[in-house]
Amino acid sequence: xxxxxxxxxxxxxxxxxxxxxxxxxxxxxxxxxxxxxxxxxxxxxxxxxxxxxxxxxxxxxxxxxxxxxxxxxxxxxxxxxxxxxxxxxxxxxxxxxxxxxxxxxxxxxxxxxxxxxxxxxxxxxxxxxxxxxxxxxxxxxxxxxxxxxxxxxxxxxxxxxxxxxxxxxxxxxxxxxxxx
Amino acid sequence: xxxxxxxxxxxxxxxxxxxxxxxxxxxxxxxxxxxxxxxxxxxxxxxxxxxxxxxxxxxxxxxxxxxxxxxxxxxxxxxxxxxxxxxxxxxxxxxxxxxxxxxxxxxxxxxxxxxxxxxxxxxxxxxxxxxxxxxxxxxxxxxxxxxxxxxxxxxxxxxxxxxxxxxxxxxxxxxxxxxxxxxxxxxxxxxxxxxxxxxxxxxxxxxxxxxxxxxxxxxxxxxxxxxxxxxxxxxxxxxxxxxxxxxxxxxxxxxxxxxxxxxxxxxxxxxxxxxxxxxxxxxxxxxxxxxxxxxxxxxxxxxxxxxxxxxxxxxxxxxxxxxxxxxxxxxxxxxxxxxxxxxxxxxxxxxxxxxxxxxxxxxxxxxxxxxxxxxxxxxxxxxxxxxxxxxxxxxxxxxxxxxxxxxxxxxxxxxxxxxxxxxxxx
Numbered sequence: 259x260x261x262x263x264x265x266x267x268x269x270x271x272x273x274x275x276x277x278x279x280x281x282x283x284x285x286x287x288x289x290x291x292x293x294x295x296x297x298x299x300x301x302x303x304x305x306x307x308x309x310x311x312x313x314x315x316x317x318x319x320x321x322x323x324x325x326x327x328x329x330x331x332x333x334x335x336x337x338x339x340x341x342x343x344x345x346x347x348x349x350x351x352x353x354x355x356x357x358x359x360x361x362x363x364x365x366x367x368x369x370x371x372x373x374x375x376x377x378x379x380x381x382x383x384x385x386x387x388x389x390x391x392x393x394x395x396x397x398x399x400x401x402x403x404x405x406x407x408x409x410x411x412x413x414x415x416x417x418x419x420x421x422x423x424x425x426x427x428x429x430x431x432x433x434x435x436x437x438x
Numbered sequence: 439x440x441x442x443x444x445x446x447x448x449x450x451x452x453x454x455x456x457x458x459x460x461x462x463x464x465x466x467x468x469x470x471x472x473x474x475x476x477x478x479x480x481x482x483x484x485x486x487x488x489x490x491x492x493x494x495x496x497x498x499x500x501x502x503x504x505x506x507x508x509x510x511x512x513x514x515x516x517x518x519x520x521x522x523x524x525x526x527x528x529x530x531x532x533x534x535x536x537x538x539x540x541x542x543x544x545x546x547x548x549x550x551x552x553x554x555x556x557x558x559x560x561x562x563x564x565x566x567x568x569x570x571x572x573x574x575x576x577x578x579x580x581x582x583x584x585x586x587x588x589x590x591x592x593x594x595x596x597x598x599x600x601x602x603x604x605x606x607x608x609x610x611x612x613x614x615x616x617x618x619x620x621x622x623x624x625x626x627x628x629x630x631x632x633x634x635x636x637x638x639x640x641x642x643x644x645x646x647x648x649x650x651x652x653x654x655x656x657x658x659x660x661x662x663x664x665x666x667x668x669x670x671x672x673x674x675x676x677x678x679x680x681x682x683x684x685x686x687x688x689x690x691x692x693x694x695x696x697x698x699x700x701x702x703x704x705x706x707x708x709x710x711x712x713x714x715x716x717x718x719x720x721x722x723x724x725x726x727x728x729x730x731x732x733x734x735x736x737x738x739x740x741x742x743x744x745x746x747x748x749x750x751x752x753x754x755x756x757x758x759x760x761x762x763x764x765x766x767x768x769x770x771x772x773x774x775x776x777x778x779x780x781x782x783x784x785x786x787x788x789x790x791x792x793x794x795x796x797x798x799x800x801x802x803x804x805x806x807x808x809x810x811x812x813x814x815x816x817x818x819x820x821x822x823x824x825x826x827x828x829x830x831x832x833x834x835x836x837x838x839x840x841x842x843x844x845x846x847x848x849x850x851x852x853x854x855x856x857x858x859x860x861x862x863x864x
Contacts, residue, residue: 278468379445398450430445
């Protein structure tokens with residue numbers, strides 16, 4: 259943890275060069291999170307890029323609190339959410355009315371990276387409603403607490419816990435072949 | 439096992455690799471931002487304006503050399519730490535010891551009387567792998583770049599305004615000690631070794647919550663000044679120092695010293711090239727001094743001092759007292775000789791000015807090692823051939839003496855008592 263504390267320390271002291279270290283340490287996890295949220299590797303990389311551009315442009319007075327990984331995951335989730343919303347709006351569909359995203363996890367790229375089992379999981383994740391998918395990934399993949407996710411999504415903690423349960427149930431059903 | 443049996447474990451296995459294209463985009467953007475930031479920074483006024491009323495080149499050069507020793511002080515460790523606060527004090531030293539490199543600022547203010555204040559602002563670069571570099575500024579002028587390697591036994595100090603350089607010889611042991619311990623850790627240890635610290639109220643420094651301790655002990659910073667105290671402020675979040683403040687008096691209280699160490703950039707990205715002196719071809723040697731702390735180096739330093747002061751020794755062997763006294767003596771000598779203060783010191787004069795630091799280092803080492811050291815420079819001159827100028831313990835019942843004429847003798851404790859009596863009765 260000392261390493262993360264030092265990275266935060268340096269960043270808070272205005273050392274923007276430390277962003278390189280932060281990026282190298284967390285880039286793969288963040289790209290994975292964004293790709294799982296958006297089901298699109300190219301858009302995921304755009305999201306991660308935008309997050310770090312925002313970092314670079316942050317003023318020296320900017321202060322990080324909490325865990326570095328949690329903070330970055332929140333940034334990526336917020337950015338991905340905006341990108342997803344824009345995409346839906348562009349297609350004329352409201353976010354809360356959106357049907358599950360069309361997966362591109364059948365693409366050769368995903369197939370090459372993930373084994374069959376993970377590809378199956380990735381495809382199933384893509385069929386979850388966005389908010390449920392977001393809660394599941396932030397909690398399970400990034401280890402964020404429900405309370406922090408509730409704050410990030412501006413909903414109650416009960417809502418977040420409900421979305422998590424629904425997401426797990428649906429995934430389980432999909433992976434067991436009960437829902438195609 | 440079906441995929442649904444452990445969905446959480448499966449999710450954790452998801453792992454994509456960021457593409458080389460993304461790497462390039464992000465790093466390019468960071469580089470562009472850094473370049474823009476540096477350009478903006480360069481047109482902003484520096485936050486700290488250097489002030490001084492010291493005009494002549496002599497004190498300037500002496501000032502440049504004066505803190506060569508300040509980076510070399512090694513001190514003992516006693517594991518006594520405050521308890522029950524937000525800062526894990528026991529972790530502070532551990533955390534600093536894990537640091538492989540850092541950059542920080544050091545501000546030294548020496549006050550020798552009303553309106554006689556001398557400020558030196560330094561940036562120190564430290565690397566356990568490459569050594570130490572210190573860039574010092576007097577007013578806005580770069581007056582000194584000091585390089586002490588992690589290996590080898592020669593430190594180099596460049597004096598750009600004079601296009602000269604000083605070579606300082608250390609022992610392999612000293613260089614090794616510097617590399618292994620790194621003096622910043624030693625400075626933290628110096629705060630940590632006393633029982634009678636005072637815990638200070640927590641406060642915020644530049645938005646960082648800190649807690650502090652104050653040490654006020656007659657042994658604190660013994661090689662730096664006669665009597666000093668210090669405050670160490672540590673970040674609650676990181677358990678790493680944020681600010682160190684040292685203040686003390688020397689030369690019987692006529693010299694006040696304040697040292698502020700702050701703006702730490704822990705584990706900074708430093709390269710080997712940052713620590714290479716690369717002496718320009720048009721620079722000439724200003725002096726070669728032996729700071730190895732050997733008895734020979736001590737005697738050479740003391741002899742050099744008497745050549746400037748007409749037989750007087752430093753009243754105390756802390757670095758600030760000796761620097762102040764040699765500076766005053768040098769100016770007095772110039773006036774007596776009818777020479778201008780603007781006339782540059784000769785190589786021999788500079789070696790005399792700088793060599794006394796070897797004696798200071800040796801004295802500080804003896805204090806640190808509890809060698810029962812005593813020094814009587816305030817009572818003994820070069821003419822006092824039979825009087826004890828300095829003595830220290832070399833074994834259980836044996837002491838080494840340096841007499842006023844700089845001859846040496848090893849004696850028993852009983853014999854020492856007899857020889858020392860005249861000085862003690864003065």
